Amino acid sequence: MSSRERSNRASRPQSAAPVSIDPVDRRILEALADDGRISVAALAERVGISRAATYTRLDGLRASGVIEGYSVRVNPARVGLGVTAVILISGRQPAWRSLRRRLVSMPEVEYCAFTTGEYDALLVVRVRDVETLRDVVLEGLQASAEIRATQTIFVLEELVKRPLVLPQT
Secondary structure, eight states: OOHHHHHHHHHSOOOSOOOOOOHHHHHHHHHHHHOTTOOHHHHHHHHTSOHHHHHHHHHHHHHTTSOOOOOOOOOGGGGTOOEEEEEEEEEOGGGHHHHHHHHHHOTTEEEEEEOSSSOSEEEEEEESSHHHHHHIIIIIIITSTTEEEEEEEEOOOOOOOOSOOOOOO
């Protein structure tokens, strides 16, 4: 799945009813969060079920939409993206569709969510340096007719970035 497809999938509302996750499914998901490349045999051993049961459960988790895909975790600083910022956006009400298209097309945006409250959207962006961030904010966002105002917050340290969050049992 391409990054554009993931962006488009992330932008769609999730309306399906929640899927019940039992303790075995939870162990499978936790093991995959630790190592998405784990073999089915190793996953079965780690979870304590047969390979056939592991295949069946993986198929069920995929079919139900619990598992949407597999991905790699990249260290942004190691690839030259040393500055992370949260950008809050106030948009112009009639321009939602074009604002959505603009934000999805920006390669610097790692995460985007439309929100309630004082701001209409929250972005997490990753860039090489402060100059690039300035260009993203001034030329990519504030110069846009869809955007009324922005507030930029520099991330000093990321304390929690979980690859998996499940309901507490």
